[in-house]
Amino acid sequence: MDDATTPRYRSGxxxxxxSGNKLFxxxxxxIVVAIASxxxxxxxxxxxxxxxxxxxxxxxxxxxxxxxxxxGRRLGGFGTVTAIHSSxxxxxxxxxxxxxxxxxxxxxxxxxxxxxxxTSNIQIGDTVIVRTSSPSSTTATQxxxxxxxxxxxxxxxxxxxxxx
Numbered sequence: 010m011d012d013a014t015t016p017r018y019r020s021g022x023x024x025x026x027x028s029g030n031k032l033f034x035x036x037x038x039x040i041v042v043a044i045a046s047x048x049x050x051x052x053x054x055x056x057x058x059x060x061x062x063x064x065x066x067x068x069x070x071x072x073x074x075x076x077x078x079x080x081g082r083r084l085g086g087f088g089t090v091t092a093i094h095s096s097x098x099x100x101x102x103x104x105x106x107x108x109x110x111x112x113x114x115x116x117x118x119x120x121x122x123x124x125x126x127x128t129s130n131i132q133i134g135d136t137v138i139v140r141t142s143s144p145s146s147t148t149a150t151q152x153x154x155x156x157x158x159x160x161x162x163x164x165x166x167x168x169x170x171x172x173x
Contacts, residue, residue: 085111085140085149093131098149100137111139111149121154130154 088100099110119126140151
């Protein structure tokens, strides 16, 4: 700026040109934007927490998460069989200790140790993965009994996996 047009004022023995106020205003604006961005990100994450997942096959709620490396939506559950009937199965989730019941229909497929089976092969105490068609569904589309997990992909046996 031109010395003739730059406003100056005196404070004690020093002359100030007002540039400190511009710097303070810029820093204050950056801090406000950073804080707003942080809280905006928190609000966004809260709205999308049901579609994010952990890197394990059984997430923090103990529900099965299909997809490579555990990614994807939670469809069904993972746990120990506490009750089995021809029309329903109840499992206890290992992490939360809660139980969930799923309807078994004529279209529900059963895999036992990687081979086709039936509900008569399921015993109380078996470890199972119950798959459903949507996160809100309580009808089992597939029950995998005593799944063995592929160490590379984390996917249960009998499930197609992608390899590099």
